[in-house]
Amino acid sequence: MSWTDERVETLKRMWSEGQSASQIAKELGGVTRNAVIGKVHRLGLSNRVGAAPMPETKPKATAPAAPTPSRSETPAAAEAPKAAAPRPEPKPAPSRPAEAAVQQPAPQPAAQTARKPIVPAGQPLPPQPSAGEISPEALASVREVEKRARKLTLMELTERTCKWPIGDPATTDFWFCGLAAQPGKPYCDAHVGVAFQPMSARRDRRR
């Protein structure tokens, strides 16, 4: 494979979108992430413009701004080529949506003052099955597993981490399981158990 105009274009687009080198390599095919990174540097589009926090871990103390040009081989390298329009980007919303009251049956009497924030999560994630529908064994293993959850943030999830959400998305008591996911499945062993149930099993258990 060679860097055709089209492939370079894809590279530039994905890189500016904040995609990782490995993701880009996967998309392009025929190249490794090293190749992508090497090309990125040669193209001089290192330091991702258009603001690309790419946290990956802690909020980093006070992190004022500091784009940190770090290393720029070319003296006048920095200039933001086409980073003009800061597009939305698939950045996950950190916390409180603060608006957009979706649905929520919520027969809330609107009486008490200290009610938990009823802010609905942006998009419904994997449905939390009601306890009554899960087999006792599966439920038990889930409770056990969730004690050992790695408590990953949305950004820390990968193709092989369990993406089962735990806790209330509206509060800081929210994280993802993060344990080793079943190959080809989005969840770990225990969560696959409650996520995927044979229709027959559900029917039998229901009511």
Added chain:
DNA sequence: CCCTGATTCGC
């Protein structure tokens, strides 16, 4: 161990 980007250097 998983992953990230950065750099080097033989080709």
Added chain:
DNA sequence: GCGAATCAGG
């Protein structure tokens, strides 16, 4: 110019 190997780090 290219990218594997390596480095440095979360």
